[in-house]
Amino acid sequence: MKKFLLTLMVLLAATVAFAAGEPEAAAPEETGPVSFQLWTAEGESDNGFQFVQGLADEFMAENPNVTIEVVQKGPEILREDFQTASLAGAAPELLWTVNDHAGPFTAAGLIQPVDGMYPKNQFVESAILEGKTWGIPITSGNHLMLLYNKSLVPEPPATTDELIQIAKGLTGGDSYGFVYNDTEPFWLVPWLGGFGGRVFEADGVTPSLNTPEMVATLQFLYDLEFVHGIVPAEADYGTADTLFKEGRAAMIVNGDWTLGDYRDTLGDDFGNVALPIVSATGTRAAPYTAPKLFMIAEGVGGATLDAISEFITFATSEEKQIAIANDIARLPGRLSAQKAAAIVADPILTASAEAVGYGTPMPAVLEMRANWDAMKPEMAAVLAGTKTPEEAAADMQSAAEAGIRALE
């Protein structure tokens, strides 16, 4: 037992000696060095994460007293982990994430308003809730467009009637004129806009899904499949994406995040335009746009906030904003960078910038979750032919209302 104890004592001493050197790296503000954590929703596959890390590295090289630890998390994981970490009092100081996270984060009081931290009139619209701004725009867009294969569709359709007509001529065998992800209501809302509908009443929180506009939208999607027969019977994201990449679908509706990928796959045959005008109404389909934002955790202040503010200014400077367009093909959040020569020279980014102009900002309120969850199964039911558009619209509304009650 003596020996055992002695061993323990030696180990203890060694551990203390070893651990003593530890906490210096994370020393507090008064001595100068500042460190903060940045969680980003940018993935590695399209070099987004590498871009964020590169920005942090460059900033740290210029400001040796600042240490930024960049952590990558998928959008949903980022939301859940940030909520949990905040509850435990160990939240990261800075987020680089999608604007709809502003809804849950403000509802729980986890982020601080950023009014006055950046020149708002020089950037695209941010997430504004309860009269306050909750994030600083980094990129704009995230919008759906009509993407087409020029070898099959030399001239893209301007209206839905043209789209249907062109697609009919290209559908046959196992090829389709038109595809889109028919499992997600994100692909439904642009057409709803084209038919003149909105998912919320004017107050921005009461669902307005059981409307003639929603019925017309569901009927339109139903007709594409069952009347015109130009889309596959069922196509989730992966199916639509594969069909388009393999040249077996002439046109697809997909987001700006696919531009680089499709350009690599189809080369010069790849083209993109804004979604067409809905022939029945004469209004253009309006995709949701969602900027990516810097959000700052509640309670961050002092020297850390100053360093974060400096980093944000650095990352959203015109030079870096042009770089984000060139390096990872995103539309910058800074308006002057959107008009920069480098972007104007690129026809794909120019078309994307034009398309984003027809979009409407995606609601960031917490209630949107209930709307998405309500629309998803009903949209699927209409496209499976098990519910009429009228039934589905009514069921969407009651499901969304139940979902919103559950949020209380």
Place this chain on the structure above:
Amino acid sequence: MDSLTADVFARSIGQVGSTVLFVALAVIVLEVALYYLLKKALRWKYALPVMLVAPAFIGLAILVLYPLLYNFRLAFSNMSLRRFTPERGMTTGLAEAWKNVRIVFAEPVLKQQTFFPVFLRTILWTFMQVNVHVTFGMTLALLLNRPMKMRGIYRTLLLIPWAIPQLIAVLAWRGEFNFQYGYINVILRSLGLNPVSWMTNPVANFMAFNIVNFWLGIPFMTVILLGGLQSIDQTYYEAAEIDGASKASQFRRVTVPLMQPVMTPAIVLGIIWTFNLFVVPYMINQNELETSDILVTALFRAAFEYNRYGFAAMFAVIIFLILLGFSIVYMKLTGFDPRASITGNIGTTVGE
């Protein structure tokens, strides 16, 4: 990966290392304290065993017991995203607990459906699964429990579903249920039949995740039951044969009673696991059909998509109580004694 410099590497090691060091330090401090308290001061004869068990006990208490107690505490609160902290309106108390219980039973647990339809679906799913697992598992085990060539290979093949990480296996299955490209619909089409909408049709989707779980569950049950069969002494069968018992009555009067110590825990655990199985129903239900939700997937959506923490915690407590009640009743009915099976038959079975 050009950013992986020696500096980054050292920093990463430092981050992990500090946690490891902290744990090591805590263990040493604990052991020294226990040594002086129990051995030197009290001269207790169990000092050494307690010292050896203490770190694991404390680790489990932190990692298992604390979250469990925290869940109970949450169940007595009205916590949600809008009432995230006490400063933002979160209150705790019996009234909140009662309100949560009322919501679980009286209001929709998902979008439209209330507790009982989801509960009945969960029972149907569990009943179908465990029945098929045991019936087919037993049949396969009986077939394999005979002298035959390449028995080792068959048994290895049976374990393949368990050699693949479950999530990956389930995602692969989801691909096979794809309307356009899925293997199953490709076969149906080539046979001249209509393809099935596995992801949008409620009945087909329910069948789809049942099929996946048959594939996962039957081999598992086969392996467990085969172990049990092999521990039955052959002399019982010889004696039965001498007495003129048929194969069927040998099975009924020798195999089934002697398999009881293996089958009861296997069935009880099978029911609890299936009842609480998350990955298969959640991942196969790509379109989030409410008609394919069982209690635990509904619970997950309530907790992590709608952030109804208090409600979801109470929901979890209720599921726990249902399973606890069921297990007690089942063990009473089958006369199963857990102590006997731990020291007796199951020890050899599991170790086999």
